[in-house]
Amino acid sequence: MDWEKYESTALDSFADAGTREELTTAHTAALGRKSELKTALREVRDRRTGMTLNAIRVRLEEAFTAREGELERADLDERLSDDAFDVTVPGDEIPVGQLHPTTQVRRLIEDTFLGLGYEIRYDREVETVEYNFDKLAFEPTHPSRSPRATFFLDDDTVLRTETSPSQIHSMEGKPPPIYMVSIGRCYRRDAIDATHYPIFHQFEGLAVDRGLTLADLKGTLLHVMRALFGEDRRVRFRTHFFPFTEPSMEPDVSCGVCGGEGCRTCRYSGWLEMGGSGMVDSRVFQNVGLDPEQWSGFAFGVGIERVTQLRHGMAEIRPLWSPDLRALRQF
Ligand SMILES: [Zn+2]
Incomplete structure (x- = not known):
């Protein structure tokens, strides 16, 4: 198994995720319970390989968390710009009624x-x-x-x-x-x-x-x-x-x-x-x-x-x- 390639593919999939749903899917694929990395970590017997795989896992989790933060901020920015309130725009005139x-x-x-x-x-x-x-x-x-x-x-x-x-x-x-x-x-x-x-x-x-x-x-x-x-x-x-x-x-x-x-x-x-x-x-x-x-x-x-x-x-x-x-x- 080429773990260097596994890591770089996983990092690319995090970077490519444009939404939080896509990021979750990428996370499941690279770090989920049934992912190759987790399976290998469960089965590894030799300490060095174990340390290498665990280091990859830690780096990938960090990369995932960082990307998750980016997407959250992007979401927030978008919502804020949708609700943007320009105080300099003249208001609509509210018609005031009067008694007949x-x-x-x-x-x-x-x-x-x-x-x-x-x-x-x-x-x-x-x-x-x-x-x-x-x-x-x-x-x-x-x-x-x-x-x-x-x-x-x-x-x-x-x-x-x-x-x-x-x-x-x-x-x-x-x-x-x-x-x-x-x-x-x-x-x-x-x-x-x-x-x-x-x-x-x-x-x-x-x-x-x-x-x-x-x-x-x-x-x-x-x-x-x-x-x-x-x-x-x-x-x-x-x-x-x-x-x-x-x-x-x-x-x-x-x-x-x-x-x-x-x-x-x-x-x-x-x-x-x-x-x-x-x-x-x-x-x-x-x-x-x-x-x-x-x-x-x-x-x-x-x-x-x-x-x-x-x-x-x-x-x-x-x-x-x-x-x-x-x-x-x-x-
Ligand atoms: Zn008169």
Whole structure:
């Protein structure tokens, strides 16, 4: 047996091994239990040959260990370079979300009324005709009762056309005094245009107590409008008609674009229409079992999209219902 050749062949096989698996195979062949070297070492009887073979074994084991170390370092280098993190590369921009403009206004409204000690309600959107119309003293012939104006689910059930049913729910729910604001979605069969959409958000305030007057309504609306639009705003009332209030008034807030001088936004009137309001009609009190001689109250309803539109000077409400983030990011 040419042990010099055996050694050099084994060393070459270690050096040629490109992976740890190949190195293990080469090790088994040269130094494994069944290798020629190990077999010869087991069978050797003469001391000199034994020392020679053992020296070869030691050199080969050293060469194997050295090569094993090289391959481990190469492995590590490769993994490190794969995971390399270049701190000088500019990062990807992480998009930061924001609240929808309608939600921003809703939260501002909630904060304002909480500050006034009002309870906040979120009532059902599917409502009975009884609560949406009858108990709010809508006349049987009122145009809102038409299926052309209102979404009927069946003869007795509608998608609420305003948040006003909350007035009935709150008055039936507990005895006065009541100070509540109801916030949520309402539905009407409106054609879509710059200022109309079949779904909209409304907030509806109701106060029932002893001795409430129009002055309380006006003071409350003034406070709320200033919270929504700025401390310099003024409020005025125009008489109107709503089934569930008497007297009924439409509140206007002074135009913030022109300061009341008159401009395109306010159609040169200096005032912006904000919704409906009035003193709770005695028939509504009777419908919920309250004595109108004892109790008085005021109510108001304002469109949240309208508020959002005016706060941001939006000509259109349609972007508020658009899933296009480019439109919404402007606010
Ligand atoms: Zn104006």
